[in-house]
Each structure stands twice: as structure tokens, then as C-alpha cells.
Amino acid sequence: MQLYNKLSAEERAALIDKSGERRLTLSFYQYAKIDNPKIFRDHLFITWNAMDVLGRIYVAHEGINAQLSLPANQFKAFKEHLDTIAFLKGVRLNIAVEQDNKSFLKLKIKVRHKIVADGLNDETFDVTDKGIHVDANAFNALIEDNNTVLVDMRNHYESEIGHFKNAITPDVDTFRESLDIIEADLKEYKEDKNLVMYCTGGIRCEKASAYFKHKGFKNVYQLEGGIIEYTRQVKEQGIENKFLGQNFVFDDRRAERISDDIIANCHQCGKPFDVHTNCANEACHLLFIQCDECKEEMNNCCSETCKEIHALPYEEQKALRKGQGNSNDIFKKGRADHLPYKKDLRNIFEVLKAKQ
Numbered sequence: 474m475q476l477y478n479k480l481s482a483e484e485r486a487a488l489i490d491k492s493g494e495r496r497l498t499l500s501f502y503q504y505a506k507i508d509n510p511k512i513f514r515d516h517l518f519i520t521w522n523a524m525d526v527l528g529r530i531y532v533a534h535e536g537i538n539a540q541l542s543l544p545a546n547q548f549k550a551f552k553e554h555l556d557t558i559a560f561l562k563g564v565r566l567n568i569a570v571e572q573d574n575k576s577f578l579k580l581k582i583k584v585r586h587k588i589v590a591d592g593l594n595d596e597t598f599d600v601t602d603k604g605i606h607v608d609a610n611a612f613n614a615l616i617e618d619n620n621t622v623l624v625d626m627r628n629h630y631e632s633e634i635g636h637f638k639n640a641i642t643p644d645v646d647t648f649r650e651s652l653d654i655i656e657a658d659l660k661e662y663k664e665d666k667n668l669v670m671y672c673t674g675g676i677r678c679e680k681a682s683a684y685f686k687h688k689g690f691k692n693v694y695q696l697e698g699g700i701i702e703y704t705r706q707v708k709e710q711g712i713e714n715k716f717l718g719q720n721f722v723f724d725d726r727r728a729e730r731i732s733d734d735i736i737a738n739c740h741q742c743g744k745p746f747d748v749h750t751n752c753a754n755e756a757c758h759l760l761f762i763q764c765d766e767c768k769e770e771m772n773n774c775c776s777e778t779c780k781e782i783h784a785l786p787y788e789e790q791k792a793l794r795k796g797q798g799n800s801n802d803i804f805k806k807g808r809a810d811h812l813p814y815k816k817d818l819r820n821i822f823e824v825l826k827a828k829q
Contacts, residue, residue, distance in 0.1 A: 476518055482578040485527070489574050495545045498569035498576040498724065500701070502588065502676040504536040504600070505560035510584045518582050520554055527577040529723070531585045535595070537561075538588035538676055540724060542577045567674045567701040570720065570729040577724055591680050592649035597687075604670070604682030604693035609706035612669070612696050613715055616640075621667040624655055626677045627721070629808070630760060634728060634737045634747040635700075635718030637671065646808075648677050656688050663689045671696035671703075673720065704731055719747050739764035740812040741771065754779035756794040759809055776811045 507513050510532045528541025543551055555561040616623045625632045625642045632642035645651045668690045670678045678695035686693050696703055700720045707714045718736045719728040727749050737747040739762055746764040753773040761775050774780040808815050
């Protein structure tokens with residue numbers, strides 16, 4: 474019985490090309506009590522692998538967080554399967570704004586301690602006491618209210634290429650970092666301001682809204698379905714779009730274009746640009762913004778050193794990588810010191826004072 478992916482990314486890409494089938498990229502999440510995540514994980518893998526589902530799915534005792542793609546002609550069967558699972562019956566599926574047949578090339582379903590790494594002790598507060606969910610219309614009205622503080626719950630490299638008008642974008646590398654920073658910097662607004670939050674698909678705000686209510690914030694709101702659902706409602710209902718730029722996504726598409734605004738810059742030359750790439754030197758693999766001209770000049774590398782290494786024969790590159798760490802804790806996703814035009818974000822308190 475197959476319980477893991479057996480094909481390489483290259484082999485899977487070739488099969489997708491050969492099939493000629495249109496695929497759908499989508500995501501969903503649900504907080505629920507899962508007694509045995511391992512058994513649940515294996516059940517999903519067997520069923521979804523047979524449907525040619527590909528993606529990155531996390532399962533934990535607290536629920537499921539899924540980002541995936543599947544053949545469009547399997548969507549009905551996939552939805553019917555979800556409806557056989559009590560806590561997933563009728564779950565909202567966030568269909569991607571922009572489709573790409575190769576957004577995912579492997580099926581990875583992993584059992585984790587949590588479906589989002591929030592660093593919180595869920596026993597210390599009521600995780601079900603969440604903020605008020607608002608749709609696109611209500612959200613637009615709220616963020617134009619002078620009594621509202623709008624906070625982007627995503628990481629700096631996500632908000633750098635796209636965010637809502639007047640949003641506070643915390644200078645953080647991970648979601649868990651943002652919680653205490655936001656609570657501390659906004660402490661004087663707990664009683665009298667509307668705290669309105671958003672993220673990509675809504676999952677980060679689910680836990681964050683309950684945490685901030687526990688911390689004493691009186692008026693807590695969250696964008697239902699996140700940026701993805703907001704964009705769908707904007708298009709279908711003709712609502713004014715208040716999102717600027719691109720929505721960062723965690724698959725091979727990298728981002729979805731929500732508006733024509735380009736609010737970021739190439740990290741190497743400063744030219745207006747908002748497309749991320751990874752440094753071609755596999756020992757670095759830094760995520761950063763690089764325009765087409767710099768990509769050509771630098772051979773898709775983030776520095777002259779990486780360019781020199783990338784030009785070496787493969788076996789020499791491999792030998793140099795041996796034993797070397799390559800974690801995001803080191804490279805900080807686009808904020809390496811050698812990038813002259815990396816984003817330099819102010820803290821939340823400074824942004825709020827500037828708005829007053």
C-alpha cells in the first residue's frame with residue numbers, strides 16, 4: 474500500500490504535461506479534534522493519491538491545513554469525499570485566484586504538533602472565542618473607519634509585495650513572532666479601537682483573534698477567508714478592491730496578482746518589481762526579489778559570491794555544501810545584509826503615530 478510520494482518533481486511535471494488535463498489549485502483549513510492524526514493522515518493519502526491530488530497538507534490533533542491541486546475533473550469527487558468526514562462537511566474551499574497546473578508536484582501529508590506554528594499554549598485561553606468574521610463589504614467599511622487598526626498577520630516577505638491599503642505590516646519572519654509584538658505595540662488601543670486582521674486564507678487569524686481577545690482587546694475582527702476569499706467576492710460582486718499588489722502563496726506560483734500596483738522593489742537594483750525568486754546557489758537558496766535584468770546579470774544569484782559558486786561544476790558545488798546548514802533562521806528570507814534594497818520596515822508603533 475502506497476503511503477508516500479514515489480515520483481520526483483520532474484517525473485510528475487512530465488506526467489502533467491502528457492495528460493493535458495486542467496488542474497485546480499485550492500486551499501482549506503479546519504480546526505477540529507482529531508484523536509489519531511496518523512491514521513487520519515494515511516486515510517487521506519490513500520484516497521487523495523488515487524485522485525491525483527498533489528500538495529502540502531498538515532494534520533494535527535487540532536485539525537487540518539491543506540494547500541493542494543487536483544485535476545479539475547476530480548473536483549466533484551474530492552468535495553464528496555470531504556463531505557464524508559464530519560468536521561469537513563461543507564468546509565469552505567479557497568479556489569486560487571490564478572491557476573497553474575504545476576503549483577504542486579508532490580503529495581506531502583505530514584503529521585505535525587500544530588497545523589500552524591503559533592507557539593501558543595492553547596490550554597491557557599479559549600481558542601473558540603474568536604473575533605467577528607467579516608466579508609469583503611464589511612471589511613472595506615471597517616478599514617476606512619478612523620477608529621480601526623488594520624494588521625497584516627503575515628510575514629514581512631509576504632506583505633512586502635502586497636497588502637491592504639493603510640495596513641500595518643509587522644517586521645517579522647514568522648507568525649509566532651508577530652503575536653507578542655502586536656499585543657505589546659497596540660496595548661494602548663485595546664479598549665477603544667477596532668482591531669481588524671487578515672492573512673492569506675484566514676487560518677492565522679482564527680487563532681490570533683482568540684489570543685488577542687484573551688489579551689484584552691475588546692473589538693476584534695478578522696477577514697473571513699482571507700485575501701483569497703476577499704478577491705473572489707470583489708470580482709463576483711463588483712466590490713472596490715482595496716488590496717495593493719500581489720498575494721504571496723506557498724507553492725510554485727509564488728504569488729497571485731490581485732491589483733496592477735507594484736509596491737515592492739528589486740532587492741539588488743531598486744527597480745519597482747514584485748516577483749520573488751530563490752538564489753540559484755543551492756547552498757544559499759535565499760528567497761528575495763530580483764528583476765529580470767538583475768536575474769540575467771547575476772545568473773539568478775543573490776550575490777557575486779553565490780554567482781561564482783553557481784558557476785562551478787556541480788560536483789564542486791555539492792562538495793562545498795556538505796555539512797553546511799541552510800535554514801531560514803540564517804537567511805531571513807530576503808533581508809540578507811548584502812541586498813542593498815531589502816525592505817526596511819518600521820515598527821507598528823511608529824506607523825500608527827505617523828497616521829495620526
